Amino acid sequence: MPDTPDKPSSRRAFLTAGAAAGGAMLTAGPARAGDPAITEMQPWRRNLGDPIDDALYGMPSPFEADVIRGRVEWLTPDAYTAINFTPLHELDGIITPNGLCFQRSHAGAAQVDPAKYRLMINGLVERPLVFTLQDLQRFPRENRTYFLECAANSGMEWRGVQMDGVQFTHGMIHNVEYTGVPLRSLLEEAGVKTAGKWLLAEGSDAAAMSRSIPLEKALDDCLVAFNMNGEALRPEQGYPVRLVVPGWEGNMWVKWLRRIEVGDKPWHHREETSKYSDLMADGRTRRFTWEMDAKSVITSPSPQAPVLHGKGPLVVSGLAWSGRGTIPQVDITLDGGINWVKARLSGPSFDKSLHRFYYEFDWDGRPLLLQSRAHDSTGYVQPTKEALRKLRGVNSNYHNNGIQTWHLQSDGRVENVEVS
C-alpha cells in the first residue's frame, strides 16, 4: 500500500515525496535544456493572438474540442429523447459550466420565446394566476447552488453493465448556481386552499412532462429559476424558466415550466408510473423515491482519465453529494475496501450541492482498487452496490448510489470493475 491507512498524506509529506521522486516528477531547468517546447520560439510568442471581436461570447480552447457532453447510441431510441452526459473526468471544482451540463429531454430541447412565456397557477387556490417572465422577476430572488441528478444516474451499473468511464457511469448530474424566486412566494400570491396538499408541475415542451410534488417540499426550498451560473437558463435546461427541486430526482425539476396545479392528491401521471418508479424484486414499486441518496465517485483517475505520468505523486479527485444535506466526510480506499482513509475536501460545502474531494499520495506503481465513500450530514453512509441489490433486487435502474470501483493498473490504465 502506498500510504498508511487512516493516516492520509499531509501536504508536506506529499511535497517531500515529490522532491525525493524528482526524477519522475519534475525536471530541473538544465535537464530540460533540449526540450523543444523551451528552445523553439512558439507561435503564440511570435504572433498576435486572436482579436477580441472573435469572442463576444467566448468558447473553450480548440485544444479542448473533445471536452463535450457524451451520448450513448444504444441507450435511447433517437436524438430527441437522448441523454447528454457531463464529462466529469475533465472537470474540477464544484461548478459545472453551462455548456457541459447533463441534459435529458423527452421531446428535444424546446426553443421557447420568452415574450410568449406564461406560467399558470391553478387548481385549489384562491386566485388563479398567470405570470409573464417579467412578473416572476418582480418577486424577491434567491441565489443557491444545487446538484441536479437523474434518478437513472449509474442505473446501467445495477446489473453490472460497467460503462467505460465516469462520464457514462455518473455523468447524469450537474451543479450550478441558480437565481430564482421561491415557489413559496408564488403560491402565497395565489393563496393555496386548505385542501391543497399536492402540486402538479407541467412543462411547456411537446412532451408536457409532468410530476406530482408534495406541497410541503414546494413551500420548503423549491425555486422557480430563470438564471444558471449568472446568465439565463440554457434552452436544454428549460429556458426561460425551470423548477428547481433541491436534492430530489432530476425529472421533477420540470423544464420550460408552464403550469402549477394545486390538488389534494398525487396525479400518478405517465412519467411517475411507467417511468421513474423503482420496481422491487417482488414486482411491487417503491413509493415515493424522490430524494437522491448520498453518493460519491472518483472522477480522476478513471477509465477516461488514465494515469499518464507513471509512479510517484498522484492526485485523486472526486465528487460527493447528498439530497439530504451536506457532505462532512469522504473516505478513500486503494485496496477495494479493506483499508479506508479520509479524503480532503476543498471548496464550498453547500446544502444539496456537489462537494469536491482529493486524496494525494505517492503511487508505487502497483495495481490499485480505488473507491470513494460519502458520509452525509444526516449520518448516512454510502452503501456498496451489493448491499443495494440485496435490499432492492435488480428490477430497477433507478437510485443506484452504490460505491464505484476503478481498477488502476500498473501501466496507468483504469478499468470499471466490481469487487465483492
Add this chain to the structure above:
Amino acid sequence: MPDTPDKPSSRRAFLTAGAAAGGAMLTAGPARAGDPAITEMQPWRRNLGDPIDDALYGMPSPFEADVIRGRVEWLTPDAYTAINFTPLHELDGIITPNGLCFQRSHAGAAQVDPAKYRLMINGLVERPLVFTLQDLQRFPRENRTYFLECAANSGMEWRGVQMDGVQFTHGMIHNVEYTGVPLRSLLEEAGVKTAGKWLLAEGSDAAAMSRSIPLEKALDDCLVAFNMNGEALRPEQGYPVRLVVPGWEGNMWVKWLRRIEVGDKPWHHREETSKYSDLMADGRTRRFTWEMDAKSVITSPSPQAPVLHGKGPLVVSGLAWSGRGTIPQVDITLDGGINWVKARLSGPSFDKSLHRFYYEFDWDGRPLLLQSRAHDSTGYVQPTKEALRKLRGVNSNYHNNGIQTWHLQSDGRVENVEVS
C-alpha cells in the same frame, strides 16, 4: 420616498404590496383569457425541440443573442489590445459564466498548445524548475471563487465621462471558481533563497506581460490555476495556466503564465510604470496600488436595464466586492444619498468574491437617484467619487471605487448621472 429610510421592505410587505397593486403587477387567469400567448398553440408545444446532438457543447438561447461582451470602439486602438466588457446588467447571482467573462489583452488572445506549455521558476531559488501542465496537476489543488477586476474599471468615470450602462462603467470584472495549485507549493518545491523578496510573473503571449509581486502575497493566497467554473481556462483567460492574485488588480493575474523569477526588489517593468500606475494631482505616482478597494454597483435597473413594467413592486439587484475580505453590508439610497437603507444579501459570502444584493420596494413612479454603498469586513466604507477626486486629483484612470448614481425616470428609463 417609496419606502421608509432605515426600514427596508420585508418580503411580506412586498408581497402584500404586490397583491394590492395586482392590476399593475399580476393579472389573474381569466383576465388573460384573450392573451394570444395562452390561446394560441405555441410551436414548442406542437413540435419536437432540438436534437441532443446539436448541443454537445451547449450555447445560450437564440433569444439571448444580444447578451454578449461589449467593446467600446474609441477606447483602444485595435481589436488585439481591446477590452471585452461583461454584460453585468443581464447577469444575476455571483458566478460569471465563462463565455461572458471580461477580458483585456495586450496582444490578442494567445492560443497556447497545452502539450508545449512550460512554466519556469528561476532566479533566487535553490532549484530552478520547469513544469509541464501535467507536473502542475500533480500538486494538491484548491478550489476558490474570486473576483478579478481591472484597475481601470470605472476609470472613464473619474473625469465624468458617464458611460451609458453598467456594462461599460463597471464591466471590467468577473467572478469564477478557480481550481489550481497554491503558488506557495511551487515556490517550496524550488526553494526560495533568503534574499528572495519579490517575484516577476511573466506571460507567454507576444506581449510578454510582466508584473512584480511581493513574495508575501505569493505565499499567502495566490493560485496557479488551470480551471475556471469547472472546465479548462478559456483562451482569453490564459489557457492553459494563469496566475490568480486574489483581491489585487487584474493585470497582475498574468495569463498564459510562462515564468516566475524570484528577485530581491521590484522590476518596474513597462506594465507597472507607463501603465497601471496612478498619477496624483502633483504628478507623483502612488506606489503600490495593488489591492482593489471595496466597491458596489446597482446592475438593474441601470441604463441598459430600464424599468419596463411601470410602477409597483420593483427589484433592485447589484454587486459588491472588496479586495480585502468579505462584504457584510450594502446600503441603498433612492434619493441620491440623503436617506440610506440596508440591502438584502443573497448567495455565498466568500473572501475577495462578488456578493449579490437586492432591495425590493413598491415604486410609486416618481424619479429616483439610485446608489449603493459597500461596507467591507475591515470596516472600510465605499466613498463618493467626489471624495476620491479630492484625495487623488483627476490625473489617473485607475482605482475608481466611488459610488455610482443612476437616475431612474418616471418612464422607466435610467441615466448615468453625478450628484454632489
